[in-house]
Amino acid sequence: MYVKVCGLKTIDAVDAAIDAGADAIGVVMNDTSPRALYEDEASLIVEAARESGGLGLDIVLVVNDKPAAEAAKLAVDLGFDVLQLHGEYTAGDIAVASKIVDRVWRATSLAHDPDAAVGAFGEERLLLDAPRPGSGERWDLSALADRKLVGEWLLAGGLNPDNVADAIAQAHPWGVDVSSGVESAPGVKDLDAVRNFVLAAKNAG
DSSP states (O other), X not given: OEEEEEOOOSHHHHHHHHHHTOSEEEEEOOTTOXXXXXXXXXXXXXXXXXXXXXXXXXXXXXXXXXXXXXXHHHHHHHTOSEEEEESSOOHHHHHHHXXXXXXXXXXXXXXXXXXXXXXXXXXXXXXXXXXXXXXXXXXXXXXXXXXXXXXXXXXXXXXXXXXXXXXXXXXXXXXXEESGGGEEXXXXXXXXXXXXXXXXXXXXX
């Protein structure tokens, strides 16, 4: 099971996720998010993740309020492996970003894209989130029962160490993504919860 821990703001949190076996870490650079980092802070996280995780780790820049080209340039300048465009981005946005950065993922919800399919917009991977991303809200996974999504897609939204195994059993994702579900307060990662989530997801997968 591929596991991504998102919204990391400290080197300790990066180390906890990587030591537990996370396959990817996400850095948020949305202006309105409590998990947002400035460029100099994000650069330090990328450097720490690169040193701890090696070449097998995906280091992902997550944005939802920047133009696609601007976000892609930022990803390249700061050394990210992947750009994740989260929200109301179009296939045209994915195409624009893909000319600048090698790897682009798309994050959406079934509420916004009921027919969501991996690669439909030209993205490498798809992330399915709750209707309100970052809220920590669970959503009705039964909507995925008959979808049988094909390809590399990640489940997100309301996941935590206690429910991730059940969510995996119900939705059968290729991977999972967590952010608020391993926090003690908005933007503050609980290191034990980070470790427990990664281990629970790996064991379930």
